[in-house]
Amino acid sequence: MLSSKLFCFALATLAFGHIYLVASEETISVCPTDFVQVAGKCLHLYKSPKNFYYSDRYCHTRNAGLLSIRNKKEFDAINEWLPTVAPNSPEFWTSGNKLGGIEDFYWQSIGIKAxxxxxxxxxxxxxxxxxxxxxxxxxxxxxxxxxxxHRLSVTSCISYAPLICQAPPQIFKTQLCLNTTAFFEAKVPA
Known part of the structure; x- marks a missing residue:
């Protein structure tokens, strides 16, 4: 009889502890070092002018790709961010290109048609x-x-311009862990 009550108590404690964990779960979005979150992606501005090929390699060394713009929301957020980080820079590389003899432009960094x-x-x-x-x-x-x-312009790939790298934010889920023995260690004041 005592063992069944103890088992039920342990099961209830475990269940309440599990509910507590779920209730305290939080999702955190973090950008790599030297990147800032803009429009749901992490951006890194490199102000030293380089050609497209060097710019692409530079971003890859940072585990990123050159900037892509998928929609108006991203475009507007980037145009709002640029004057604050580079107020006097008129041009930046993106990953958009039609290299390889194709007719349409593609965002090289994400591998889709622009x-x-x-x-x-x-x-x-x-x-x-x-x-x-x-x-x-x-x-x-x-x-x-x-x-x-800033708007898109077609340029020779060997021209020089500063660049913007993009990387996806790292998503982490955190949970507050409950010390399962804390209930038994608690002392009731006498």
Whole structure:
């Protein structure tokens, strides 16, 4: 009789401990060192101008790929972020290209066809190259230079520009662990 009560007590304690664990689960999204989270992805800006091929290799050494833009939400978030991290940089490499004799542009970093292409004025120019950069609309006034929104432009892959790497955020689930012996170790004040 005592053993069945003890078994039921142990089972109840285990069940309540398990419910407590589920209730305290939390998901954390973390970017690698030197990356910042923008639009659900981790971005790293490298300001030293390089060509497309060097830029692609550089991102791979950081376990990342060059920037891809899948939709307007990502595009808007990136354009909001760029003036804060590189206010005077008009151009950045993306992973967009049509290398290998293909006609359509692909996002090399994620391996899919580029459907969302927010082109700069007068773009695309087929004879300009095979790679895509984000190029700002720059206006010169009497007060100075005004840098507008960055949009896609076709560029020669051997041109030089700063670059943006992207990596997926690392997702971690945390749980508060309950010390199963804590119930038995607790002392009731006398």
């Amino acid at each position: 459907f969302y292409l927010p082109w700069n004025v007068g773009q695309p120019i087929a004879t300009a190259g095979d790679c895509l950069t984000l190029l700002a609309n720059v206006t010169t006034t009497a007060e100075g230079t005004i840098m507008g929104e």
